[in-house]
Amino acid sequence: MAGFSAHRIANASVYLDGNSFFGRCEEIDLGSVKTVMSDFQGLGLVGLIELPDGIDKLEGKIVWNSLYYDAAKKLATPMKSVQLQCRSSVQVVNSSGLVDEIPLVTMMTVTFKEYALGNYKPRDPSKFESPFSATYVRQILNGEEIMLLDYLSNIFKVGGVDQLSKYRKNIGQA
Template sequence: MAGFAAHRITNASIYLDGADFFAKSEEVDLGSVKAVTSDFQGLGMVGLIELPDGLDKLEGKIVWNSLYAEAGVKLASPFKTVQLQCRSNVQVFNNGGLVDELALVTFLTIMPKEYGLGKFKPRDPNKPETPFSAIYVRQVLDGREVLLLDYLANIFRVDGEDQLAKYRKNIGQS
């Protein structure tokens, strides 16, 4: 009988354009790769189904624990991209306890959507937020590329398999 291994991620650190922002953010939401779908119905079909039409925009958010000038100058302009890297540790447990730790690294090219100036209340810490959209994402777990999505180059790979090779060929981009 094969043993079960539980994987757990409990923390992360972020980097902007290679600069370490250790302990300066409280939360990061890297977003989700989502399909855009439309309904499909045909004569003789007893039901309606959804089929993918492409990929939706990728949006996320960084919640800061304060205002930091070194982050602000990178994120104040919506016209410039920023390289966001999120690094985390995946703990692997089995019936013997902690048996391994794996690196999970997510690389994104982001464009800030807002620059919050702050909300202030007595005895309540200001937690500025930076919502963003991403035009590129690459996720690597323990050295293995899980996902690569480059919106502007029409590249979408899952586990190294090009999901859009025929599409690019059919529209003359190969």
Template sequence: MEQLQASSSIETYGVQGRMQQMSLITFLTVMFKNNPLGTFKSHENAEFSSAFSATYIKQVVGSEEMLELDYMGNNFRVGGKDMLSVYRSNIGG
């Protein structure tokens, strides 16, 4: 498994145009499925495509946690709220 982090800038818009710019950080834990070596041709860009499956994702906008999903740990949070608390209670977890 590999851990990845991607940082970006997002913009929010309202009726009067752009409201603000904020940072978006995405954390991923992935398992790569396919890693081809690619093809190389003289004077052309090389393409490398890889498929993966994610077992964990977390997104933070500004300083606010928007989403956290952990398949292995049965955790699912949206806006900081635990969406699986009733499920875990029902299965005795």
């Protein structure tokens, strides 16, 4: 009988343009790949259904535990994209304890949308939020590509399977 194993991610590290920001981020939200849906109604259908229309914009944010000059230079430049990488270790646990740790790497091309100047209170550490929009994301778990989404090249792969090959062919892009 095969045993159950739980996967757990409890921490991560953030890199901007290849530079480590170890210990300087309090939180990162990489966003969600969301499908844009629209209602479809047709004669003879007993109800209204939703059909996919494409992929929504991808937005996320980094919460910094202070202001750092090397990060601020990248965050305050809205006309230049930044290579963001989030690396974490997935703990694999079963009934005998920790049995493995596997890498999870998410690579994104992002543009920061706001530059926070700060909010200050006595005896309360300041936090700085940096929302971003992404045009590229690639996620790899233990060496296996989960997803690749390149908005500007009309590329969307899940588990290595091209989800848009017929679409690109139909519009003369293949």
